[in-house]
Amino acid sequence: MTDVLTPDPEAPRAIAQAPDASPADVGGGRWKRAALIAVPYVWLLVLFLAPFFIVLKISLSDTVIAQPPYQPVLDLANGWRGVVDWWNGLDFENYQILFEDELYVASYLSSLKIATISTLLTLAIAYPMAYAMARAPKSIRPTLLMAVILPFWTSLLIRVYAWIGILNPEGLLNQFLLWTGIIHEPLYIMNTETAVYIGIVYSYLPFMVLPLYSSLEKLDETLLEAAADLGSPPWRSFWQITVPLSLPGVVAGCFLVFIPACGEFVIPDLLGGSETLMIGKTLYNEFFLNRDWPVSSAIAVLLLLVLVVPIAIYNNIQAKELGGKA
Amino acid sequence: MALKPAQKALGPIRRSFAPWLDPAAVPLIRFENVTKRFGDFTAVDDVSINIHQKEFFALLGPSGCGKTTLMRMLAGFEAPTSGRITLAGKDLAGVPPYRRPVNMMFQSYALFPHMTVAQNIGFGLRQESYAKSEIEARVTEMLRLVKLEGFGSRKPHQLSGGQRQRVALARSLAKKPKVLLLDEPLGALDKKLREETQFELMDLQQDLGLTFLIVTHDQEEAMTVADRIAVMNHGKLVQVATPGDIYEQPNCRYVADFIGDINILEAKVASVQGGAARLAVQDPTAEISVAVSEAAPASGADVAFAVRPEKMRIALEPPPEGAANVLKGEVWDIAYFGDWTKFLVKLDGSEKIVRVSRANMARTEAAPISWDDKVHVWFAPDAGVLLTG
Amino acid sequence: MRKGLSSVNLVALTFGFAFLYLPIVLLVIYSFNASQLVTVWGGFSTRWYVSLFHNEQLLEAAWVTVRVGILSATVATVLGTLAAVTLVRMGRFPGRTLFSGMVYAPLVMPEVITGLSMLLLFVAIGLDRGFFTLALAHITFSMCFVAVVVQSRLISFDQSLEEAALDLGCPPFKTFIVITLPIILPAIVSGWMLAFTLSIDDLVISQFTTGPGATTLPMRIYSSVRLGVKPEINAVCTILIAIVTTGVIIASIATKRAENERAKAERAAAAGR
Numbered sequence: 001m002t003d004v005l006t007p008d009p010e011a012p013r014a015i016a017q018a019p020d021a022s023p024a025d026v027g028g029g030r031w032k033r034a035a036l037i038a039v040p041y042v043w044l045l046v047l048f049l050a051p052f053f054i055v056l057k058i059s060l061s062d063t064v065i066a067q068p069p070y071q072p073v074l075d076l077a078n079g080w081r082g083v084v085d086w087w088n089g090l091d092f093e094n095y096q097i098l099f100e101d102e103l104y105v106a107s108y109l110s111s112l113k114i115a116t117i118s119t120l121l122t123l124a125i126a127y128p129m130a131y132a133m134a135r136a137p138k139s140i141r142p143t144l145l146m147a148v149i150l151p152f153w154t155s156l157l158i159r160v161y162a163w164i165g166i167l168n169p170e171g172l173l174n175q176f177l178l179w180t181g182i183i184h185e186p187l188y189i190m191n192t193e194t195a196v197y198i199g200i201v202y203s204y205l206p207f208m209v210l211p212l213y214s215s216l217e218k219l220d221e222t223l224l225e226a227a228a229d230l231g232s233p234p235w236r237s238f239w240q241i242t243v244p245l246s247l248p249g250v251v252a253g254c255f256l257v258f259i260p261a262c263g264e265f266v267i268p269d270l271l272g273g274s275e276t277l278m279i280g281k282t283l284y285n286e287f288f289l290n291r292d293w294p295v296s297s298a299i300a301v302l303l304l305l306v307l308v309v310p311i312a313i314y315n316n317i318q319a320k321e322l323g324g325k326a
Numbered sequence: 327m328a329l330k331p332a333q334k335a336l337g338p339i340r341r342s343f344a345p346w347l348d349p350a351a352v353p354l355i356r357f358e359n360v361t362k363r364f365g366d367f368t369a370v371d372d373v374s375i376n377i378h379q380k381e382f383f384a385l386l387g388p389s390g391c392g393k394t395t396l397m398r399m400l401a402g403f404e405a406p407t408s409g410r411i412t413l414a415g416k417d418l419a420g421v422p423p424y425r426r427p428v429n430m431m432f433q434s435y436a437l438f439p440h441m442t443v444a445q446n447i448g449f450g451l452r453q454e455s456y457a458k459s460e461i462e463a464r465v466t467e468m469l470r471l472v473k474l475e476g477f478g479s480r481k482p483h484q485l486s487g488g489q490r491q492r493v494a495l496a497r498s499l500a501k502k503p504k505v506l507l508l509d510e511p512l513g514a515l516d517k518k519l520r521e522e523t524q525f526e527l528m529d530l531q532q533d534l535g536l537t538f539l540i541v542t543h544d545q546e547e548a549m550t551v552a553d554r555i556a557v558m559n560h561g562k563l564v565q566v567a568t569p570g571d572i573y574e575q576p577n578c579r580y581v582a583d584f585i586g587d588i589n590i591l592e593a594k595v596a597s598v599q600g601g602a603a604r605l606a607v608q609d610p611t612a613e614i615s616v617a618v619s620e621a622a623p624a625s626g627a628d629v630a631f632a633v634r635p636e637k638m639r640i641a642l643e644p645p646p647e648g649a650a651n652v653l654k655g656e657v658w659d660i661a662y663f664g665d666w667t668k669f670l671v672k673l674d675g676s677e678k679i680v681r682v683s684r685a686n687m688a689r690t691e692a693a694p695i696s697w698d699d700k701v702h703v704w705f706a707p708d709a710g711v712l713l714t715g
Numbered sequence: 716m717r718k719g720l721s722s723v724n725l726v727a728l729t730f731g732f733a734f735l736y737l738p739i740v741l742l743v744i745y746s747f748n749a750s751q752l753v754t755v756w757g758g759f760s761t762r763w764y765v766s767l768f769h770n771e772q773l774l775e776a777a778w779v780t781v782r783v784g785i786l787s788a789t790v791a792t793v794l795g796t797l798a799a800v801t802l803v804r805m806g807r808f809p810g811r812t813l814f815s816g817m818v819y820a821p822l823v824m825p826e827v828i829t830g831l832s833m834l835l836l837f838v839a840i841g842l843d844r845g846f847f848t849l850a851l852a853h854i855t856f857s858m859c860f861v862a863v864v865v866q867s868r869l870i871s872f873d874q875s876l877e878e879a880a881l882d883l884g885c886p887p888f889k890t891f892i893v894i895t896l897p898i899i900l901p902a903i904v905s906g907w908m909l910a911f912t913l914s915i916d917d918l919v920i921s922q923f924t925t926g927p928g929a930t931t932l933p934m935r936i937y938s939s940v941r942l943g944v945k946p947e948i949n950a951v952c953t954i955l956i957a958i959v960t961t962g963v964i965i966a967s968i969a970t971k972r973a974e975n976e977r978a979k980a981e982r983a984a985a986a987g988r
Contacts, residue, residue: 032888037805037814040798040858044817047855051832054839125734128727135724144728146967151735153909153959155916157933157940158952162738165745165944172741205735225403226436228423230450230501240449244440256823263825265919270940280827287831288922297835300828311820318819318863 052304059297060090070293094298103282104299108306110277114193114268115261118200122208122257123250125201130212130249131242134219145213152206160199160270167195167271191273199267204260208253215249216242248317255314259307279303343553344568345378352415354379354537355400355505360409362395362561369395371561372409377505382531382538384552386545388584392561393541397507400539401430414504424453429503433510435494437482443493444469444478450501468496471530488519495527499534506531508540512547524550545585549573557581573634578715582632587668589638589680590713591631598622602707605631610676614651617708633710635683638703640669642695645704652704655680657697669695671703739956746949763950773935773951780915780932783846787853788911794854795861795910796903802862803869821859829856830923837924844926852924853914860913861906868902869895901970908966912959 061070098104133144151159166172167190174186189195219242227237265280272278279299287296345351353376362370370392377383385393398404400411402423411418418426429450437446447468451461469475472492482490491511498506511527512520528551531538542548548555549569557564557572557580565577576582579590593605596613603618616631623629639645645652655671658679668683682703695701720728746764750757767773798818805811821829833852834844842848872895880890896903918933925931932951939948 033805036797037801037808040794040801040818040862041810041814043794043855043858044798044814047833047836047851048817048821048829049813051836054835055828055832058835125731128723129731132720132724132727132731136720136728142967142971146964147732148735150960150963151739153912153963154739154956155918155933155952157916157918157936158742158955159738161936161940161944161948161952162742164940165949166738166741168944202734202738205731209731220434220436222432222434222436223438225401225423226430226432226438226497227449228403229401229426229428229430230497231424231453232449233422233424236453241438259823260825263827265825265827266937280825283827283831284919284922293835296831300831303825304828307825311823312816314823315816315819318822319815 055297055300058294059094059301060092061294062091062093063292063294069291094294095302097295098298098302103277104279107277107279107282108302111262111264111279112306114196114200114276114278115258115264118197118204118261119254119258121197122201122204123254126205126208126212126253127250130209130216133209133213134216141217145210148206148209148213156203157266159203160266163195163199163202163271164190167198190271191276193272193276195271196268196276196278199271200257200261200264203267204257207256211249211252211256212246213249215246215252219245248321252314252317252321255310255317259310259314262307263303343380345381346376346554351378353377354381354414355539356410356412357396357400358410358412360396360399360406360411362392362399362404363407368561370399370406373558373561373563374409375556375563375566377537377539379537380531380535382528382551382553383540384548384555385539385541385558386548386555386584387543387558389543391558393543393556393558394509396558397430397509397539397541400505401428401507402426427503428505428507429498429501430507430509431494431498431511433513435482435490435514437490437493437497439482441481442478443474443480443482443485446482446493447478447496447500449497454501464500468500471499472496487514488523491515491523495530499530499536502534503536505537505539508538510542511540512542513544520547521550527551549585557584559584575711576632576713579630579632579713580715582711582713587635587681587683588632589635589710591633593629593631595623595625595627595629597625603712605629605712607631609678610653610673612653615707616651616710616712618712622712623714627714630713631710632713633705635668635681636666636685637709638680638682638705640671640682640684640695640701640703642693642699642701644702649704650707651709652702653680654700654702657695657699657701660695660697669701671701673703742949743953743956746946746953748946748949751946763946764954766947767950767954770947772930773932776930776932776935779846779929783850783853783929783931784911784914787850787857787914788907790850791854791858791910792861792903792907795858795906796865796899798858798862799865799869802866818859818862821856822863824856826917826919827923830920833920834923844924844929846929849921849925849929849931852920853910853917856917856920857910857913860909861903864906864909865899865902868899872898901973905966905970908962912962915955 058070063070129148133141133148136144164171168174169186169188169190171190173189174183177183178186189198223241223245224234224237227241228234232240263280263283264278265284268276268278268281269284272281280303283296283299283303286292286299346353355375355377357373357375360370360373361368373392373396375383385396387393395404399406400413400418402418402421402425405419413426413428438449441449444465448461448465451464456464465478466475469478472495474489474492474496477485477489477493482493485493491514495511508527512523515523524547527538538551540548540551549572552569554566554568555572556566559580565572565581567575567577572581572585576585582588582590591605591607591614592609593607593614596604596606598618601617601619602615603622604613604615606613614631653673655673657669658672659670661668661670664686666683666685668681670679670681672679680703745756747759747761748755748757749760749762798814802815802818830852833848833855837844837848837851876894876898877890880894881887885893915931916933917931918937921931921934922937925934932955936948936951939945
């Protein structure tokens with residue numbers, strides 16, 4: 001009886017994946033279909049993909065004091081000459097700067113280090129949370145899920161701002177710790193790398209919890225029963241069954257935290273000190289303070305190159321997760 | 327288990343095996359007044375069963391009757407609310423599932439998707455301190471036993487349903503459990519494969535000399551594989567008996583009706599004399615004579631007479647002189663199954679329909695029984711059983 | 716995983732949620748602080764809320780933010796839904812991999828890169844920066860979030876419903892409107908809300924793509940935050956948190972109620988009434 005009432009959840013998915021079965025195909029004709037695809041496609045091509053090529057182009061030009069502050073500009077009004085002038089003006093000077101000046105190399109390395117460590121910290125906090133959520137009674141799970149998502153809807157800026165008041169030398173954390181007598185001198189967390197770790201872990205925690213929760217919640221309980229039946233005590237079943245089967249969630253969560261954290265600007269800017277180098281902050285300053293568009297473009301291109309592999313892997317996971325096999 | 331019968335070496339000749347009739351025999355598993363409640367719902371209600379060593383025991387009943395809960399309590403996944411379960415004389419209360427010498431084959435198979443077939447089969451062994459070579463040897467042996475040599479390195483999702491079922495079986499047998507629990511083990515297989523696998527399970531159980539406890543809602547499956555069947559309904563144990571007794575000597579209407587096809591005639595006992603009773607059937611009004619045991623109900627008692635379709639005869643012409651219990655009727659429908667035919671006969675003077683089945687022993691018939699034919703239906707006094715419950 | 720919570724689980728949940736909520740709660744509490752010093756409690760007061768309403772700059776920024784949010788969320792919802800339909804229902808087409816890459820990449824792309832590249836595009840094509848470029852940029856990144864939300868609903872959607880409509884003589888476009896759209900509507904609504912929130916919360920991309928006369932609230936907050944913590948900013952943040960939280964909770968309750976109602980109706984139907 002229950003089989004009739006609860007249809008196989010895989011069935012519609014299987015149907016949805018079947019290509020060539022879409023209603024748009026049936027009578028709408030090729031043109032309608034092409035037009036439907038074209039609208040979002042062209043939008044993203046023009047506003048998301050094309051700009052990267054412009055960034056690449058500008059990263060190869062020279063800085064000048066002008067508006068816009070770079071040269072040469074590809075001027076198609078001059079016809080072929082314009083293209084030739086532009087081509088002749090191209091060089092890799094900006095990239096040389098990036099490798100010669102220690103600031104940039106240090107920023108890249110420091111970004112990777114901070115992103116890696118904070119991803120691992122986030123995982124360490126998120127896994128027990130997601131695990132507990134998946135074990136919670138079914139009736140309260142949506143509420144817990146909601147509670148995890150809610151801070152994500154609140155502006156990152158606000159959430160980071162909230163920490164300033166806490167971490168300041170005269171802030172609430174120090175007031176509390178001094179009051180309890182745990183410390184006698186205020187802790188200087190604000191404007192250090194520690195503050196940046198706290199900020200990143202805090203801001204990206206929901207991104208880690210959600211994929212972990214969804215992979216842990218899917219875990220078939222009979223697998224744990226089968227493991228117990230075959231002689232595996234609970235803590236061993238956790239390592240032998242639960243952890244390996246939640247790996248897709250771990251991987252997805254780590255990418256969701258690591259990639260944006262690498263290019264994070266607001267957190268190191270507001271919580272980190274001057275010695276906290278992160279490439280997002282360097283790029284921002286290069287652009288807004290030094291007004292050096294070509295160098296900031298070059299930074300962006302290199303950052304993208306560093307991130308292209310993780311982004312590609314993440315895209316792959318996302319496409320699989322959402323059944324884009326068709 | 328797709329081996330053709332011709333290739334298969336026959337298992338041992340099945341011998342008569344009835345330790346439950348021996349008062350001196352000590353059962354391997356005892357359920358003593360076991361009750362399990364989930365909140366207000368009583369899943370298992372005061373059940374006592376003894377299961378003997380090397381027995382193939384089936385728990386049979388509709389879904390929700392408590393049979394799976396009973397098995398899960400033996401495996402250790404649920405604790406009884408009251409009562410006691412012992413295995414080889416040892417009380418299992420408080421023993422976690424991973425310390426119980428029983429293994430279970432799950433309905434969904436519960437194969438670990440991230441492990442290969444060999445890793446799945448070896449999982450139980452790896453939980454104990456076996457040498458690596460020993461585990462490997464055992465896994466190879468199990469793969470051979472379930473005829474999956476060469477599949478050891480595959481992942482579960484690369485296997486067919488039948489192959490997965492065999493991996494699950496091999497995994498649950500690898501630790502040589504004292505008792506193998508099978509939770510609807512063949513439910514996911516198609517009919518033909520299921521029938522073959524039933525016989526293979528029986529061979530395996532005989533070869534290995536293990537005790538098997540199977541939970542199923544499929545009465546044919548229970549009848550085929552089991553030495554004894556416990557029929558359950560609403561958490562209560564209704565009858566425990568051999569398949570033959572369950573079929574021929576059901577102890578109540580529920581069992582009679584649940585197992586196979588049966589005609590039940592509601593009646594009042596008119597008179598009892600020695601081993602025979604006369605019953606006044608109420609619908610249609612008729613009097614029949616039936617054989618009864620010593621513990622026959624008294625005159626005037628409300629009873630039901632249950633008779634299986636194949637124990638009844640049907641013919642166009644009247645039965646031979648002296649036939650007892652002749653009823654007349656009209657053929658209402660005919661279901662032809664090839665080896666036999668079932669006739670649905672509407673009895674005269676009533677809306678009551680009885681089912682009569684007849685083996686098709688000849689290929690052609692001079693005067694076949696057809697729709698709307700007036701027919702005679704009769705049965706011997708000992709063709710059915712008298713039910714009071 | 717239904718064995719219930721152990722004490723370790725409870726500790727993990729308590730610690731996790733305390734970590735998530737304590738900073739926000741403190742921020743809200745201190746927005747009602749009478750003292751000028753942000754971290755010293757000087758009694759309850761709503762003076763910072765009052766002074767907010769005399770801060771012309773903030774009010775104007777808020778108005779810009781809301782307008783950009785509504786415009787960009789609406790367009791992003793249309794485009795994102797189209798993108799989701801394309802990904803789920805259009806089968807194979809040339810460049811599909813590129814397309815799905817362009818849909819998923821903005822979800823993780825560092826904002827400084829997205830912001831910089833869009834700015835350079837606007838400069839290259841000679842578009843004056845301001846309200847319009849701001850909206851274009853917001854549409855582009857938020858449509859991808861909408862696409863993912865709608866896509867996951869479309870996947871779990873039983874396509875035989877559409878096939879049944881087609882079989883009964885309903886043309887494809889009408890089928891989409893009368894069958895598919897109502898069923899995926901909750902996802903579209905939450906997609907819009909997500910897009911709107913992303914837009915009103917965004918700082919970095921806005922910094923790059925905006926121009927004179929189009930300063931958003933986060934930009935105003937950012938520039939004052941750089942100069943230190945101010946109780947007035949706490950008040951703005953509290954208002955923003957209140958709006959977003961109320962919106963999200965109302966939406967989720969509405970969805971849940973609709974689901975419960977449906978489940979109840981289904982149970983009644985199944986029981987044969």
